[in-house]
Amino acid sequence: MLSYSSYMLTAVAALLVTCHALRKCPGIPGLPGVPGLPGRDGLKGQPRLPGLIGPSGNLMGPPGRDGLPWPQGLPDSLDAELHNVLVNLKHRLSRLEGVLALNGKIREVGEKILASNGKEVDFASALESCEEAGGTLATPMNEEENKAILGIVKQYNRYAYLGIKEGETSGQFKYINGTPLNYTKWHQYEPNGKGTEKCVEMYTDGSWNDEKCNLYRLTICEF
Ligand code: MAN
Ligand code: CA
Numbered sequence: 571m572l573s574y575s576s577y578m579l580t581a582v583a584a585l586l587v588t589c590h591a592l593r594k595c596p597g598i599p600g601l602p603g604v605p606g607l608p609g610r611d612g613l614k615g616q617p618r619l620p621g622l623i624g625p626s627g628n629l630m631g632p633p634g635r636d637g638l639p640w641p642q643g644l645p646d647s648l649d650a651e652l653h654n655v656l657v658n659l660k661h662r663l664s665r666l667e668g669v670l671a672l673n674g675k676i677r678e679v680g681e682k683i684l685a686s687n688g689k690e691v692d693f694a695s696a697l698e699s700c701e702e703a704g705g706t707l708a709t710p711m712n713e714e715e716n717k718a719i720l721g722i723v724k725q726y727n728r729y730a731y732l733g734i735k736e737g738e739t740s741g742q743f744k745y746i747n748g749t750p751l752n753y754t755k756w757h758q759y760e761p762n763g764k765g766t767e768k769c770v771e772m773y774t775d776g777s778w779n780d781e782k783c784n785l786y787r788l789t790i791c792e793f
Contacts, residue, residue: 700791709733740765
């Protein structure tokens with residue numbers, strides 16, 4: 571449902587970042603008037619940006635002062651409208667985040683968004699559903715993130731698999747992207763599986779236990 575607006579936000583954001591970072595915007599020769607973007611936010615019925623979505627021709631202008639090619643400027647009116655679109659999209663996203671947080675559907679910690687589907691499945695299935703949704707298994711990388719994940723574990727009162735696995739060397743746990751852990755919260759006497767418990771679960775006090783990967787544990791994802 572959000573994929574179109576996410577796409578538009580990304581496209582507009584990419585353009586604006588370029589515009590503002592470079593203080594110049596890609597040139598669109600002969601751009602008619604002030605085009606709008608289709609959508610539900612008061613910008614209905616206007617044509618798409620020719621050249622931004624369709625073929626654009628050469629976006630780079632003549633060389634800049636340092637001799638490197640430099641994008642030509644958009645008209646100020648379009649720059650202002652794109653800025654306005656981005657401000658509105660940010661405001662709408664922040665309200666949607668507010669609704670989801672209010673309903674206990676998401677938790678935000680730093681740059682991460684955490685969410686659970688409430689399902690208890692084995693490690694591989696949990697990871698798969700997180701990845702299908704565009705995220706990965708929740709992976710606490712500091713105390714604040716551990717507490718945020720714990721909030722969801724307590725909400726469902728179920729142990730949850732974390733995005734951590736044992737490497738080839740027994741007792742050596744890593745993030746699922748293969749990098750070594752920079753934060754741990756092992757329960758007393760854990761990890762104790764010595765190669766027989768290659769996954770990690772979070773208990774309802776936030777501490778960690780190495781555990782078999784084929785148990786049914788709460789799925790918590792991060793995005
Ligand atoms: C069970 C398993 C182990 C854990 C011990 C703790 O045997 O969950 O992973 O270490 O309990 O007593
Ligand atoms: Ca254990």
